[in-house]
Amino acid sequence: MRLVDRMDNTPIEVPRGLTNVVVTETELSDVRGQEGFFHYRQYSATDLARQCTIEQVWGLLLDGELLAPGHMHPFSDSVRSASALSSSLSSHLPGLARSASDGDPIALLKTALALDGAQRKTPPLYDQEPGERRDAVIAVAAEFPTLTAALWRLRRGLPAVAPRGDLGYVADYLFMLTGSEAADEHVAALSAYLVAAIDHGFNASTFTARVIASTGADATSCFLGALGALSGPLHGGAPSRALETLDAIGHPDNIDAWVTAQISDGKRIMGFGHPVYRTEDPRSALMKEVALRFDSPRVRFAVQVEERVTGLLAELKPGRHLHANVEWYAAIVMEICGIPPELFTSTFACARALGWAANILEQARDPKIIRPSARYVGEPAPVPIPAGVL
Amino acid sequence: MRLVDRMDNTPIEVPRGLTNVVVTETELSDVRGQEGFFHYRQYSATDLARQCTIEQVWGLLLDGELLAPGHMHPFSDSVRSASALSSSLSSHLPGLARSASDGDPIALLKTALALDGAQRKTPPLYDQEPGERRDAVIAVAAEFPTLTAALWRLRRGLPAVAPRGDLGYVADYLFMLTGSEAADEHVAALSAYLVAAIDHGFNASTFTARVIASTGADATSCFLGALGALSGPLHGGAPSRALETLDAIGHPDNIDAWVTAQISDGKRIMGFGHPVYRTEDPRSALMKEVALRFDSPRVRFAVQVEERVTGLLAELKPGRHLHANVEWYAAIVMEICGIPPELFTSTFACARALGWAANILEQARDPKIIRPSARYVGEPAPVPIPAGVL
Numbered sequence: 001m002r003l004v005d006r007m008d009n010t011p012i013e014v015p016r017g018l019t020n021v022v023v024t025e026t027e028l029s030d031v032r033g034q035e036g037f038f039h040y041r042q043y044s045a046t047d048l049a050r051q052c053t054i055e056q057v058w059g060l061l062l063d064g065e066l067l068a069p070g071h072m073h074p075f076s077d078s079v080r081s082a083s084a085l086s087s088s089l090s091s092h093l094p095g096l097a098r099s100a101s102d103g104d105p106i107a108l109l110k111t112a113l114a115l116d117g118a119q120r121k122t123p124p125l126y127d128q129e130p131g132e133r134r135d136a137v138i139a140v141a142a143e144f145p146t147l148t149a150a151l152w153r154l155r156r157g158l159p160a161v162a163p164r165g166d167l168g169y170v171a172d173y174l175f176m177l178t179g180s181e182a183a184d185e186h187v188a189a190l191s192a193y194l195v196a197a198i199d200h201g202f203n204a205s206t207f208t209a210r211v212i213a214s215t216g217a218d219a220t221s222c223f224l225g226a227l228g229a230l231s232g233p234l235h236g237g238a239p240s241r242a243l244e245t246l247d248a249i250g251h252p253d254n255i256d257a258w259v260t261a262q263i264s265d266g267k268r269i270m271g272f273g274h275p276v277y278r279t280e281d282p283r284s285a286l287m288k289e290v291a292l293r294f295d296s297p298r299v300r301f302a303v304q305v306e307e308r309v310t311g312l313l314a315e316l317k318p319g320r321h322l323h324a325n326v327e328w329y330a331a332i333v334m335e336i337c338g339i340p341p342e343l344f345t346s347t348f349a350c351a352r353a354l355g356w357a358a359n360i361l362e363q364a365r366d367p368k369i370i371r372p373s374a375r376y377v378g379e380p381a382p383v384p385i386p387a388g389v390l
Numbered sequence: 391m392r393l394v395d396r397m398d399n400t401p402i403e404v405p406r407g408l409t410n411v412v413v414t415e416t417e418l419s420d421v422r423g424q425e426g427f428f429h430y431r432q433y434s435a436t437d438l439a440r441q442c443t444i445e446q447v448w449g450l451l452l453d454g455e456l457l458a459p460g461h462m463h464p465f466s467d468s469v470r471s472a473s474a475l476s477s478s479l480s481s482h483l484p485g486l487a488r489s490a491s492d493g494d495p496i497a498l499l500k501t502a503l504a505l506d507g508a509q510r511k512t513p514p515l516y517d518q519e520p521g522e523r524r525d526a527v528i529a530v531a532a533e534f535p536t537l538t539a540a541l542w543r544l545r546r547g548l549p550a551v552a553p554r555g556d557l558g559y560v561a562d563y564l565f566m567l568t569g570s571e572a573a574d575e576h577v578a579a580l581s582a583y584l585v586a587a588i589d590h591g592f593n594a595s596t597f598t599a600r601v602i603a604s605t606g607a608d609a610t611s612c613f614l615g616a617l618g619a620l621s622g623p624l625h626g627g628a629p630s631r632a633l634e635t636l637d638a639i640g641h642p643d644n645i646d647a648w649v650t651a652q653i654s655d656g657k658r659i660m661g662f663g664h665p666v667y668r669t670e671d672p673r674s675a676l677m678k679e680v681a682l683r684f685d686s687p688r689v690r691f692a693v694q695v696e697e698r699v700t701g702l703l704a705e706l707k708p709g710r711h712l713h714a715n716v717e718w719y720a721a722i723v724m725e726i727c728g729i730p731p732e733l734f735t736s737t738f739a740c741a742r743a744l745g746w747a748a749n750i751l752e753q754a755r756d757p758k759i760i761r762p763s764a765r766y767v768g769e770p771a772p773v774p775i776p777a778g779v780l
Contacts, residue, residue, distance in 0.1 A: 011411075011412045014412065017604070017761055018408075018760055019762070020399055020400065020763055021402045022402060022764065023764060024765075025764065025766075025767045026768070027766070027767060028768065039771035041771070042773040043771065044772045052780070056779065066779050067779065068779040069779075092485065092486075096482075096508075100505065111504040113504075114500040114501040114614070115490065115501045118486075118489075118490035118493035118497035118498045118500070118501050121497075126624070202761070202763050204760065205605075207601065207762060212618045214622075214624070216622040217618050217621045217622035217625075221500075221617075224504070224614050225602065225614065228607050228610075228611025228615045231514075231607045231608070232516075232606040232611070233517070234757070234759040235607075368407045369407055371409065371592070371593065371594045372408035373411065373591070373592050374412065374413060375416070376417070378432065379417075382434045384437075385438065385456070388458055389456050389457060
């Protein structure tokens with residue numbers, strides 16, 4: 001580690017929100033916002049999304065090696081067996097789904113993950129050998145799609161569908177959601193999105209997973225905290241908002257009036273702009289390319305809106321470099337693949353969980369608690385307790 | 391905020407684990423490790439623990455004012471009603487407790503809290519008015535004792551006991567655990583521990599709660615993440631380990647041999663030493679004073695061990711200032727009050743949850759995501775994807 005070591009206790013001043021503060025070194029991924037480029041280890045993440053399976057890319061992140069499909073067997077097998085739920089967990093899902101049937105799918109997913117953690121009794125990360133720790137994070141992450149699909153179906157009174165096993169990870173997710181085998185082009189399209197969503201620099205949920213991992217807590221605790229952070233509106237990753245923009249505009253003739261009104265009301269246009277990218281978001285370009293594989297009026301409308309909104313934003317907010325973000329075309333792609341908008345964030349979480357798994361393992365290799373400090377700026381202490389309150 | 395503002399994207403180097411990095415300003419509490427002093431707002435925390443009820447101190451942390459008992463009614467009423475469980479949550483607890491009957495009590499508590507969050511559908515923090523946000527964190531924190539006690543009893547085949555309401559917060563916890571009213575001296579002793587455990591500087595679980603709050607996620611998400619961090623072995627807060635030290639020694643005659651063997655094996659003596667205090671831990675002094683109110687052979691043995699261990703540590707580890715930490719006498723006090731050792735960490739969490747509530751509210755007043763960065767130190771990118779893996 002090249003990070004500075006200090007022996008004294010002098011408080012160290014940094015920007016609010018720890019912006020640009022280097023909290024760790026990572027070999028997993030990086031975002032180059034100025035270049036519009038991001039990568040998983042040494043490979044372009046969008047190239048991986050176009051050309052590799054999600055199992056290959058997850059293996060790359062976890063183990064550092066990009067294996068050929070013919071050599072994926074041991075890893076794919078362990079993922080496949082981890083994605084099947086235990087009968088003791090499965091037996092509780094109908095009751096949980098019923099009892100919070102109009103609750104947020106992410107909140108229900110947290111409940112099921114927590115119950116799974118209580119049933120498994122996974123030891124703290126620091127008490128595990130590296131191999132056990134790897135198994136533990138794979139076990140939790142691989143349940144995300146199974147639980148998401150099962151809870152969704154159960155809430156709607158449909159029976160849960162178990163993973164098939166002979167399908168790949170992405171095809172199996174669509175199968176568990178709908179109960180029937182998805183078309184190849186849907187699997188490929190969703191796979192591109194999910195691979196591109198596995199990781200994205202040091203986002204707030206990944207940071208949360210690593211803070212919890214740094215205390216040595218068990219794998220489930222890290223995922224639960226990360227999922228909580230991901231559910232926050234400032235985290236990003238609610239692609240269904242992009243569909244709301246499309247629906248609010250409704251027709252190409254309304255674009256200009258709607259966008260101008262939003263901007264003069266000081267409102268954001270959901271699906272546009274990103275805190276890191278100052279150029280086109282490479283994930284957005286990928287998702288547009290994937291969406292354009294489908295001959296659909298919805299895609300054509302999204303392209304029209306994107307072009308016009310980008311032009312208007314450049315005019316009305318000069319210098320702000322506001323482009324369509326990943327949510328814009330990701331929403332269209334998920335819609336085409338048959339994923340209900342209520343599950344867009346959960347689907348994003350299914351992908352990001354794979355990145356959390358790799359980040360938790362990386363953090364646990366360096367057992368040092370992440371524990372910053374705060375400056376007390378309240379009333380000077382001590383003041384005697386007033387007799388009147390005793 | 392006096393924190394530095396920077397416009398460029400230069401990475402900022404800080405110590406590993408963010409040690410001494412000022413991540414926020416707080417008016418809630420502070421620890422002065424060199425002085426052996428810590429305070430909640432302007433008052434000594436241990437004085438508060440000796441003289442005030444936990445409701446008074448929680449109100450002080452949440453609202454900034456230490457009210458006289460006669461003025462506590464509106465707040466006590468809202469805490470009381472928040473500590474009662476909804477029937478839809480209660481109806482699920484027997485099934486949850488059965489299904490993970492040998493699981494960790496903290497993992498079960500997380501499950502119940504997550505289910506409660508799914509049923510409540512609490513909005514994101516940033517979508518709430520300050521009053522709603524305050525209600526939301528009180529609602530979650532006040533369920534900790536009720537859920538801890540109910541799940542514990544249900545796991546052992548006993549019926550859950552609802553909060554009585556006419557008892558105070560601490561007395562009600564003991565009542566819900568045992569089903570009978572606790573002796574006043576037990577209530578006072580446990581109250582002193584719980585008040586002293588509400589907050590303690592910027593510990594890792596509090597930091598986690600604030601990171602998740604900073605994304606704007608809902609209250610339940612913040613508590614779940616914090617509870618995960620608290621469960622990590624590096625967080626501290628597993629007072630039952632102190633009893634294990636006492637039991638391992640067994641008899642005063644064995645102290646020297648046992649301690650010398652532990653130290654020559656390079657092992658820690660659980661119940662001694664703290665990362666921040668270089669003097670006696672003021673919480674430990676308080677807990678010793680509380681323990682000594684009870685005429686018990688166990689207390690006398692703990693005092694003997696403490697005195698001899700402190701002496702031996704000063705001799706064998708000169709300059710390390712190793713004193714009994716809060717866990718040492720807290721364990722004895724909880725044991726005397728009838729709390730099962732398996733629930734010591736949960737009981738600690740019941741107290742710390744009150745501090746998280748205040749920290750979440752403080753964080754949410756300053757809507758800025760806490761999102762540091764990481765330095766990529768992996769293989770240089772991009773490298774073309776090898777044809778052999780496609």
